[in-house]
Amino acid sequence: MPRSSRVVTGMLLAAGSVAGSLLVRRRAARRRERVDLYAEDGSMLSLADGTPEAERLLGLARELLV
Amino acid sequence: MDASAAIAELTDISPQVRRVVAVAADGSLLGANVADDVAHALADGGLRLAETADAVRAERQLPPVAQLEAATRTGSVFVVRDGGRTIVATTTPEPTVGLVFYDLKTCLRAIDDPEPEPKRPRRRTAAKKADDAA
Numbered sequence: 001m002p003r004s005s006r007v008v009t010g011m012l013l014a015a016g017s018v019a020g021s022l023l024v025r026r027r028a029a030r031r032r033e034r035v036d037l038y039a040e041d042g043s044m045l046s047l048a049d050g051t052p053e054a055e056r057l058l059g060l061a062r063e064l065l066v
Numbered sequence: 067m068d069a070s071a072a073i074a075e076l077t078d079i080s081p082q083v084r085r086v087v088a089v090a091a092d093g094s095l096l097g098a099n100v101a102d103d104v105a106h107a108l109a110d111g112g113l114r115l116a117e118t119a120d121a122v123r124a125e126r127q128l129p130p131v132a133q134l135e136a137a138t139r140t141g142s143v144f145v146v147r148d149g150g151r152t153i154v155a156t157t158t159p160e161p162t163v164g165l166v167f168y169d170l171k172t173c174l175r176a177i178d179d180p181e182p183e184p185k186r187p188r189r190r191t192a193a194k195k196a197d198d199a200a
Contacts, residue, residue, distance in 0.1 A: 061136035
C-alpha cells in the first residue's frame with residue numbers, strides 16, 4: 001500500500017472515531033434525566049438531575065411511569 | 067369531539083404517547099385511554115406534579131407552569147394546562163418533545179365540554195297546589 005493511501009486511511013479512521021465519540025456523548029447527554037418547566041409566556045426553567053427540585057419532581061414522574 | 071375520540075386520534079398520530087388522561091377544571095375526568103383506577107392515579111399524579119412545579123417556580127418568583135416535561139430513563143411524563151383543563155400523558159423514552167406538546171394541546175382543545183345535566187322541571191309544592199285549588 002502506498003504511503004499516501006495509508007495516510008488517507010489513517011485520517012479517515014481518526015475522523016470516524018471522533019464523529020462516533022461525539023455521537024455517543026450527545027446521545028448520553030440526551031438520556032440524562034431532567035425536568036423542563038414552561039410558562040405561558042414561553043419562558044422555560046430546566047432542572048437538571050441531581051438538584052433537589054428535580055429529584056422531587058422526577059420522583060413523582062417515576063411513580064407515573066411504573 | 068368527545069374525549070375518547072380525541073385521545074384515540076392523539077395516540078394514532080403520536081405513537082410515542084402511551085397513557086393519556088384529560089382532566090376538567092373541576093378535577094373530574096374528561097377521558098382516558100386506560101382503566102378508571104389507572105386514569106385516576108395518572109390524573110392525581112399529573113396534577114400533583116404540576117402543583118409541585120408551580121411551587122418550584124414560585125420559590126424563584128416565576129409564573130406558574132403552562133406545560134412541563136419530566137424526562138426519565140424509562141420514559142417521560144407530560145402535563146399541559148389549557149383553559150382550566152389539564153392533560154397528562156406518559157411517553158416512550160426520548161420523545162420528540164415539541165411534537166408531543168403540540169399534539170397534547172390539540173387533543174385538549176378538540177375535546178368538547180361535557181353536556182350539562184338537563185334541568186329537572188320544578189315540582190310544585192303541596193301548599194302551592196292547595197292555593198291553586200282554592
